[in-house]
Amino acid sequence: MTRPPRRARAVDVAAHAGVSVATVSFVVNGKAEGRVSPATRLRVLDAIAALGYVTDASARALATGRRRQVALLAHDMTNPFTAQVAAGAAAGIAEATEGTGHLLLLLGSDETGPDVEPVGAATVDGVLINYPGTLPAGRPDLPVVHLDDPAAGGHQVSMDVEVGARELARHLAGLGHRRVLYLGTPRPWSTFAQRRDAFAAELAAVAPGAVVLDDRCDIDLAAGVQLAGEHAQRWLADGVTAVVAATDLQAIGVLAGLAAAGVQVPGRLSVAAFDDIPFAAVSAPPLTTVALPARELGRRGAVLLAGVIAGDRTEPGDPVVLPARLVVRDSTGPAC
Amino acid sequence: MTRPPRRARAVDVAAHAGVSVATVSFVVNGKAEGRVSPATRLRVLDAIAALGYVTDASARALATGRRRQVALLAHDMTNPFTAQVAAGAAAGIAEATEGTGHLLLLLGSDETGPDVEPVGAATVDGVLINYPGTLPAGRPDLPVVHLDDPAAGGHQVSMDVEVGARELARHLAGLGHRRVLYLGTPRPWSTFAQRRDAFAAELAAVAPGAVVLDDRCDIDLAAGVQLAGEHAQRWLADGVTAVVAATDLQAIGVLAGLAAAGVQVPGRLSVAAFDDIPFAAVSAPPLTTVALPARELGRRGAVLLAGVIAGDRTEPGDPVVLPARLVVRDSTGPAC
DNA sequence: CTGTTAGCGCGTTCAC
């Protein structure tokens, strides 16, 4: 006796309950208070349960103009930091919208960047950008929150990378390091520029005469391994006593590369980085790193975005800056 | 002279081009062939460009019944394996739908499981399940593809975990291990049962009298570290010479825990696992593990799902089984 | 307190 597999619609519920669709709509959207009598409300609820009715998201979106979805523009979900941002964003949007909002993942490859077509197509109410990219023109009013992009204007939540970088500089200076190799990335993101510049500035301030050499590699394990394998001897020959990487991923790769090359850490070379992904605590040796709250970044970003969408705050206001702090582990030691 | 920030609609394009909305629709959806003259087609295209017109996803979805979105039900985006599955799924859906399809991420916590409400609300055309959970009733016809869940019925793509597990068993048996601790997980997923059972079966077959002891911990780094720290001495006292973990995450944690406890790997204890996440190659020592193609799992799952949605294959057919192979690194050595 | 009705923007059949 079951109905054909066609989904029940509001009209069906209305008929089943002996009311009009408007009443059903009120009940469904929690606007029954003072409009619908408790008795009919219950009848409607029963009908909904009996028919297994679920509001059609597209129809509702079309009618209300709200999609109940936000997009996260990211670049590499495989990066543990990004993954945590995504997990945090999913949690944040659920929290801020009481479970009615969801996360649309828009990933991009290196060159292309995320495909923003769905953003233009109004698939989402707002966008979380963790990947500096161009948003579709023609949607200038679309709520946007930038993540970890201090140079971006508008709404944003970032982290106190500078404080962390300076702390790291003082830590290394205190250990006697005067010649450090800074391992940057090929990505021109402002957060990376900030990491290096703050570090170099503080090092120069606390240890006059200290030198920062520059090198760079992709943000992944293999790149770090390879780079260390190829350049370790040169670094040592250059008198470098510490390597600071822009990300843990690179540093962990470097650690593996150095181990393979037989270079003692922190005996011959100290290694430190930024992010504090979970793996930083279990590398060999455990990595000294500037802890950046990835998950919280995503969560706060989502909550902020939800607020903007709801119209709570319309103008940017003070950018949210999450704390960063240095976590000292065993990969850094006295300069030799 | 710019228009008010209201998005252009098909009517606007039609007016601008001097045609009807139907014509615009045909052009937009590539159905102009034989219906619309090349000349008017161009006029429409110009109008679209001039107005920055983008088809509204909700309206189209409502009219066509297709959402152009699929959901990925997962459990912990923070797990590198899951993250790769997600990245692969995003790539696969884009590939299979030529960029018109997108990925809705539905994450869940341990107890609750992902919130499947959007699935019931027809937000998606199909679902990729990487987290055995209950789908909303009332949508029995919804296309579903199970990932890495050999026990699931219906469409699925999984991996040849058994072959890998047996290979690992022979590897360890060949090294003389006769007493191994199997570190399982608290999750009752079929893939985990399969990993252990195939391993134990093969070990018993090649090394009669070999013993497999069982222990378990959560799938995360910290759990592995703690467990190793607490139980290492007992394992050794019990004569265990090798530890096989259900996932790399646990194994890498164990490795760190053993290092902290001063237990040599593979000198005193060999360690191996399943997954081959990128970090497995840079742990200390690099981890011997059964490589499982996570990214490909996600990609193939998405492609399959897209096919099912498009109606290519309607009945399950042969389950896709991706190859798994043992990757021997330095964490396994002769039993002592 | 409840029902009627007009959109929301697009896809598509059917006349012209």
Next chain:
DNA sequence: GTGAACGCGCTAACAG
């Protein structure tokens, strides 16, 4: 080759 008209399912005024 083109346009008018209806339906998709729901929300929100507005009547009653």
